[in-house]
Structure formats: C-alpha cells, structure tokens
Amino acid sequence: MRWKFLLxxxxxxxxxxxxxxxxxxxxxxAPWQFRQDQRRExxxxxxxxxxxxxxxxxxxxxxxxxxxxDRQWQQVKLTxxxxxEAETLVxxxxxxxxxxxxxLTPLRLNSGQTVVVNxxxxxxxxxxxxxAYDPAPGGEVxxxxxxxxxxxxxxxQEVLDQDGKRQIYxxxxxxxxxxxxxxxxxxxxQLNAGQPGVLGLLxxxxxxxxxxxxxxxxxxxxxxxxxxxxxxLLWREAHPEEDEDDExxxxxxxxxxxxxxxxADRYGGRR
Numbered sequence: 001m002r003w004k005f006l007l008x009x010x011x012x013x014x015x016x017x018x019x020x021x022x023x024x025x026x027x028x029x030a031p032w033q034f035r036q037d038q039r040r041e042x043x044x045x046x047x048x049x050x051x052x053x054x055x056x057x058x059x060x061x062x063x064x065x066x067x068x069x070d071r072q073w074q075q076v077k078l079t080x081x082x083x084x085e086a087e088t089l090v091x092x093x094x095x096x097x098x099x100x101x102x103x104l105t106p107l108r109l110n111s112g113q114t115v116v117v118n119x120x121x122x123x124x125x126x127x128x129x130x131x132a133y134d135p136a137p138g139g140e141v142x143x144x145x146x147x148x149x150x151x152x153x154x155x156x157q158e159v160l161d162q163d164g165k166r167q168i169y170x171x172x173x174x175x176x177x178x179x180x181x182x183x184x185x186x187x188x189x190q191l192n193a194g195q196p197g198v199l200g201l202l203x204x205x206x207x208x209x210x211x212x213x214x215x216x217x218x219x220x221x222x223x224x225x226x227x228x229x230x231x232x233l234l235w236r237e238a239h240p241e242e243d244e245d246d247e248x249x250x251x252x253x254x255x256x257x258x259x260x261x262x263x264a265d266r267y268g269g270r271r
Contacts, residue, residue: 002238011237018230025223033216037209044207046073055144058189059111062147068187069149073204076189077144078117080109082136082197086180088166089130095121095200099128103199104171105136106182107143107189116173116188117143120199129163133199141196145189150174 005011055075062071083106090102100121107117122133148171156169159179168175173184191198 005237006234014233015230018226022223022226025219025226030216030219030223033212033219037212037216040208040210040212043072043205044209047204047207050075050146058115059109059113062185062187067149068147071147072149074147075144075192076147077142078107078109078115078189079140079142080107080115081140082107082117082138083114083182084136086176086182087136088168088176088179089122090171091128091160091167091169093121095123095202099124100200101130101167102171102202103133104176104188105197106176106180106184107141110140113185114182115185116171116176117145117197118148118171118188118190118202119197120191120202122199130165134197136197143189143191143195143197145191145195148188148190150187 006015050073053075055077058076058078061074061076062068087103087105090104093100093102100123102121103119104116105119106114108114119136123131125131150172151170152172153170157172157175158169159175160167166179168179171188173186173188176182177184190202193201
C-alpha cells in the first residue's frame with residue numbers, strides 16, 4: 001500500500017510531534033500572548049485614566065471584600081497614622097538600574113483598618129546593606145497614592161531579620177501580617193511624589209504595548225505551517241515516482257548530429 005509507511009515508528013513519532021506542536025501553538029501559546037496583550041492594554045488604560053483623575057477615598061474605592069487588582073493604579077487618599085514598628089524592607093528590588101530595597105510602612109486609618117503603604121525605594125551600600133533613610137512621620141497624615149495588587153509568590157514567603165530590619169521578598173500583606181501580628185488589607189498603596197513619608201519615588205510603568213500581539217500572530221503562523229509542511233512530506237513520501245519522473249524529464253537529450261558532422265564521420269578515416 002502507498003501509505004503503509006505511516007505505520008513506521010519514526011513517521012508516527014513525527015506526526016505526533018507536529019500535531020502536538022501545532023495544538024500548543026494555536027490553543028496555548030497564541031492565546032497566552034493575546035491575554036498578555038490585553039493585560040498590558042488594560043494597564044496602560046488604567047494608568048492613563050489615573051493621571052487626570054482625582055484621588056478617591058480609599059475606603060470608598062476599596063470597600064471590604066473588594067479586589068485591589070480590579071482597582072489597579074487608581075489614585076486613592078488615606079488618612080491615619082504610620083506604624084513604624086511594623087516597617088519592613090522588600091529585598092531584591094531595582095531602581096535606576098541598581099540594587100535597592102522598597103520600604104513598606106503600614107498605615108492605620110482612622111476607621112481602624114490597616115493598609116500597607118509602599119513609601120518608595122532606598123539604595124544599597126556595602127553589598128546588601130540598606131542605606132540610612134528618613135523615618136515615617138509621626139502623628140496623623142493624609143497621603144495619596146495608587147492602588148496595587150498583592151505580589152503572590154509561594155516560594156518567596158521567608159521573612160528575614162537582617163541589619164536590624166525585617167525583610168521580605170514579596171509585597172504580600174498576608175506574609176507581612178503574620179510577621180507583624182497585624183490584620184492588613186489586601187494589596188497595598190504606592191505613594192505619589194511629595195507625599196508625607198515618601199522616599200525614592202517608584203516610577204510608573206512605561207505606556208508601551210509590547211510585542212505580545214505580534215508574538216501571538218507568529219505562534220498562529222507556526223501552528224498552521226507545521227501541519228502543512230507535514231502534509232507535504234507525507235505526499236512526497238507516498239508518491240516517490242513523481243520525483244523520478246521529474247528527474248527523467250530534467251535529463252538533457254542528445255542532439256542529432258548535423259549533416260556536416262555525419263560527412264566528417266563517414267570520411268574521417270580517408271585522406
């Protein structure tokens with residue numbers, strides 16, 4: 001049978017690989033890139049919208065049970081008192097292209113709720129030691145910042161005590177709450193410039209679309225081309241005679257001898 005070669009292990013393995021690769025491109029990789037593109041577009045829209053909007057009261061914007069991820073980058077206003085005894089540094093950060101720490105100081109609102117406030121970054125000296133920085137102001141303060149979602153990383157939940165400072169790897173209020181004994185609201189607030197207690201200002205993300213959409217189209221193209229190429233290989237393997245016919249057709253034919261050449265051959269031996 002012409003297609004009997006398909007039962008060979010090598011061809012079965014090739015067919016299976018191509019089908020799996022194509023399925024991964026079309027149903028996993030391309031959709032993931034589209035979701036990343038949608039996430040970036042939503043982030044850009046939220047940041048752009050927050051630039052001209054007035055800061056809303058924190059407890060109005062984020063009532064109990066609200067998900068901070070749904071209010072990401074919205075500007076909010078908080079009034080309360082910093083809790084310097086619960087201050088914590090976030091390790092392994094970068095600012096201006098250099099190693100840095102971010103400083104988290106919980107703020108107890110007048111309503112009694114406690115919110116994690118990211119006061120900004122500080123630099124590193126002598127390897128991994130944080131530089132000295134200004135403490136959070138005492139007394140009642142009113143600050144304005146942007147809502148940020150919690151950073152969740154189950155492999156980075158360790159809490160350290162180093163250089164006289166409590167240190168963590170991710171901004172996760174659940175982890176920080178266990179270390180400080182505080183009941184903290186989900187998410188945190190990143191301070192704007194000029195606010196009481198702000199340190200090195202954390203920049204906003206650049207408003208760029210990124211390559212995600214073009215990458216998604218590339219994965220779709222790969223997912224289509226792979227089975228097309230496989231079909232071509234299978235057809236060539238099943239119809240080898242067509243290749244032979246093409247080779248026969250490409251052989252140059254011997255030209256017929258001219259009359260002058262025939263005469264020369266006939267009398268070539270005579271003088």
